[in-house]
Amino acid sequence: MIDNAQKSIAILGASGYGGVEFLRLAAAHPHLKVTYCAGHTSAGEKLGSLYPHLPAPLADIVLGDMDVEKAAQLADILVFCLPHTAAMDMMVAGYKMGKTVVDFSADFRLKNVEDYESYYQVTHTQPEYVQTAVYGLPELHRDEIHGSRFIAVPGCYPTSVILALAPAVAAGLIATDNIIADSKSGVSGAGRKAALGTHFSELTESFTAYAIAKHRHTPEMDQELGTVMQAGAAPVQVTFVPHLVPQIRGILSTCYATLTKSATVEQIHSIYADFYADEPFVRLLEPGQIPATKHVTGTNRCDIGIAMDQRAGRLIAVSAVDNLIKGLSGAALQCINLACGWDETTALPVVAQWP
């Protein structure tokens, strides 16, 4: 029985890595009751047969069809954990039925539909809802997320890069058209489906860059850093180089930017400390300390460390997130907490698994 303080929630795509991790968080949430889980090729299967780590009663959930009307009959909140384009029309259908809809994919993140269509090489079927969607990064859009019913969860790489650089951009400290973001991601970032590039023998004891300066997450970084830049600054341009590394979880982003004015590392640290003073999930490390993916594994935290190359006049900001939590399912839950008016930190882990 659902009381007034509770809301029911459906997870469409609970058979994927993002969906099953979201289920783990939602199942422990005091105000949420999971009432429907759906799969695509795995519809009809028990979650426990796909994911042996799940105990009962989660293991006994039988995945239903990817049916937005059925999900809407059973739930107040619909979370779509699907590849881009797969949930585009269902998001809008659920929204029109009065539900709160949350999208894990990139479909509603980019405000410029032409950028979306060019980077993703697809046609957007719901362009009129792009402006309705709120970009679900509370550190930049908390007020808009409050009470919103249409949330686009940020990409995992963009979360790490935007959080690493937003205070410097907002303070006018760095040249906005000359930023380099070098990111390394664990393999779970590519989802559960099997592929040659994520095959154990192909990936282990090796790593490489990919999609150099043309990755789909690049315009998201430009867009969001652009929302905090000072008037008169050049349009944000991030040269983004991602790498896949042989570990399961975690993203480490090392971001380089040219300083526009002279500043000590202590002064920059104090600007970052002010910017993130009230943020429950950003941990600013002391100058000289450097984040590591292992320190945030299993948490909704983003750890940030800053350093300077004094000789080159360059700021180096390093951030670490767990791609499946702060980079996805935890970010979604943080937004749902805000949208529903609950304590933003409810049911979100902050202490990392160790060792």
Ligand SMILES: NC(=O)c1ccc[n+]([C@@H]2O[C@H](COP(=O)([O-])OP(=O)(O)OC[C@H]3O[C@@H](n4cnc5c(N)ncnc54)[C@H](OP(=O)(O)O)[C@@H]3O)[C@@H](O)[C@H]2O)c1
């Ligand atoms: N993994 C990350 O770290 C991460 C981070 C940020 C954002 N994201 C985004 O989150 C979304 C989910 O990613 P994931 O890593 O969870 O992927 P995943 O593990 O591959 O799971 C994909 C899910 O979508 C379903 N699905 C696949 N093709 C479908 C289709 N054509 N129509 C309907 N459903 C379909 C799958 O169902 P079946 O398995 O039953 O076929 C599965 O439930 C993606 O848009 C991804 O870009 C992922």
